[in-house]
Amino acid sequence: MLLINNNNTNPYFNFALEEYLLKKTNEDLFRLWMCDPCISVGKNQNTISEINADYVKENSIPIVRRLSGGGAVFHDLGNLNFTFISCNNNSFSDFKKFTQPIINLLKTLGINAEFSGRNDLLINGKKFSGNAQYNYKNKVIHHGTLLFSSQISNLSNALKVKPIKLESKGIKSVKSRVTNISDHLYTPMDISEFRSLLMNYVYSTNSSNLYYELTEEDINNVNKLSEEKYSTWEWNFGNSPNYSLVNELRYTGGTVEFHLNVSKGSISDIKFFGDFFGKKDISIIENLLIATKHEENSLKEKLNDINIDDYFLGSTVDVLVSGILGAKQPLLLTN
Incomplete structure (x- = not known):
């Protein structure tokens, strides 16, 4: 499995990179990444019904549509994201398989996390990770959020829909009580330390794992896809249901x-x-x-x-x- 530790925090770049890697790679892949404050909406959602338009406008928060389904997610630099790309795989909808490494790592830190519902991870009944998947040919991409030290109030404000009578054929987000991983650690650490810990843990699970650095060609291709698709109004809003x-x-x-x-x-x-x-x-x-x-x-x-x-x-x-x-x-x- 190839491991990528990408440090680019531009949301349009990061979601473009997801698609680029999914279509380019023929090997299993694991990636860790973070985004500057933004909202990502699921591929089937009506963007305008998922966001607090006033708050988004006042705070200049970018909106980006992802390939996978599921609900709207607020990202900031206190939220660590992970991605698995699995080739020759029929594991679509098997969320537990891809979240198990997260649960296992947290147990080594004294945190009893559990898989719950269709795609969530909980600590003491509170959500700290939401997960989504997308199938492409014989590949499955699984990505999830890990709230480590996120600004929960910003998350709530950005996704709080105003009381507008809005009838949509899209999927409404389900908002749950949430918590940060850092609040449950016995030994304090920052998000960069946790990121390194998780990457090293995944690396250690298989002797054939290799680190992969994005090439200049990779970056240029991703930037092109970001500019032509992921940063456009047509993709992020125009694709919304009627x-x-x-x-x-x-x-x-x-x-x-x-x-x-x-x-x-x-x-x-x-x-x-x-x-x-x-x-x-x-x-x-x-x-x-x-x-x-x-x-x-x-x-x-x-x-x-x-x-x-x-x-x-x-x-x-x-x-x-x-x-x-x-x-x-x-x-x-x-x-």
Whole structure:
């Protein structure tokens, strides 16, 4: 088995590397990696229904869709991720097999971890690891999170969905009580020490294991895939299932209700209702926004040349876009 200890913390690069290694390698592989603060969503999820849009916007948190299913995950530098790629393998859905090394290592540290449910690891009934899998030809990729010293409050805030009536055909995340591994250690260590311990443990499980360093060609190919796929709106939001959104926002000129349907990431239908005033017919704005991507820059591009005050007295482009995106209060959006 090849072992990779990748130190790049860019989330788009890391998820692109997952796909690159899965399709390139013909050998079993184990990898440890970490991401700067970001949210990863499962391949079957509706991105907008999984995130707290206000918090994500205020904190400039990247969103990246992964190949595997499962729920949305908040990553930070207190979260260590592990990946197994198994070739010529029929172990899809066998989550316990790939998480056993983690359980075994933690036992050597005096921590009694256990596998629970379909894909979780628990300590004293609290979740510290969620796992997901993806099948490609005769290969299985299994990856999981290991909360070691993660900022739990940030995790909760980033994934806390606002009370918007959002009907989605996607899969909703199941939020559980969580804990950090570091809180259960008898002998304190930091995440880099734990990372080395885990890598050395996996290395020691088989005499044929070898360390592998990414080549310049590998890195260039992964960067290309990251730029063309994993960092794009089309992949991270446009691949979401069709959904409907109903939102209400109060601003200085009154209250506006937003009713919209989104198909393949773009608005297929939108209606405005409320007690606001305007001297021009809002159907002009409604028709203008049809086929527009349901994201800030595209919406602002369509509306920036419009005098919004003519349609929603006392409003601005930023206020209108905030409501269309599902915010409960007008957001300070980028220019």
